[in-house]
Amino acid sequence: MDSIPPDPETLPAVCREIAMGYSKQVHRLGITPFELLSVGLGLDPNHLEEMECPERLSLLGHYYPPCPEPELTLGIRSHSDADFMTVRLQDQLGGLQVCHENQWVDVPPIPGALIVNVGDFLQLLTNDKLKSVNHRVIAKQAGPRISVACFFRTKHVDTGNNLRCYGPIQELLSEENPPVYKETTAEDYLKHYYSKGSGTSSLLHLKL
Numbered sequence: 001m002d003s004i005p006p007d008p009e010t011l012p013a014v015c016r017e018i019a020m021g022y023s024k025q026v027h028r029l030g031i032t033p034f035e036l037l038s039v040g041l042g043l044d045p046n047h048l049e050e051m052e053c054p055e056r057l058s059l060l061g062h063y064y065p066p067c068p069e070p071e072l073t074l075g076i077r078s079h080s081d082a083d084f085m086t087v088r089l090q091d092q093l094g095g096l097q098v099c100h101e102n103q104w105v106d107v108p109p110i111p112g113a114l115i116v117n118v119g120d121f122l123q124l125l126t127n128d129k130l131k132s133v134n135h136r137v138i139a140k141q142a143g144p145r146i147s148v149a150c151f152f153r154t155k156h157v158d159t160g161n162n163l164r165c166y167g168p169i170q171e172l173l174s175e176e177n178p179p180v181y182k183e184t185t186a187e188d189y190l191k192h193y194y195s196k197g198s199g200t201s202s203l204l205h206l207k208l
């Protein structure tokens, strides 16, 4: 579900109101981390907002049924998110893991807490200063598990065409910190992202 403009009639009546309300709140909440990240990067507080990072929000609801043989499969295979930032709500079953120093580490559920991760486009914009984390969801016999992921992403998805080029932010570059990525359009990036299969970052093919 995309936040602007979602036609309420296209959403199931059972979750229409809550999905609309929740995505509106997350969209509003998202401005603050982009401001804090801008300041942390030594940029003007509005820098990432002016680059339209918090412009678009998509909401994805996940339902993982109980799995009789969890050792044979995964809930979601390892991947990074092709967005600027993701805000995620998971239930009490757990199962989300992030890859840290080549090890899978559990992200334990904390009641009332949201999980925020950097996506590929923010890694690209910050020239690797902020890293997009690989994550996955393991399968479990217990269930169902439910999670809601909200992706701050480019306009590409709903306009079908965004010729804007994304590359390392000029103000972050210097002789000691030259660009490590070439520029790309959202369209080209996503084409590669969806065609490549799992295991490697889609950013690799943009490395200079």
Ligand SMILES: O=C(O)CCC(=O)C(=O)O
Pocket: 060, 062, 076, 081, 088, 090, 096, 135, 136, 137, 147, 148, 149
């Ligand atoms: O269900 C989860 O916690 C993870 C979902 C996820 O990684 C995604 O939608 O990209």
Ligand SMILES: [Fe+2]
Pocket: 079, 080, 081, 135
């Ligand atoms: Fe993800």
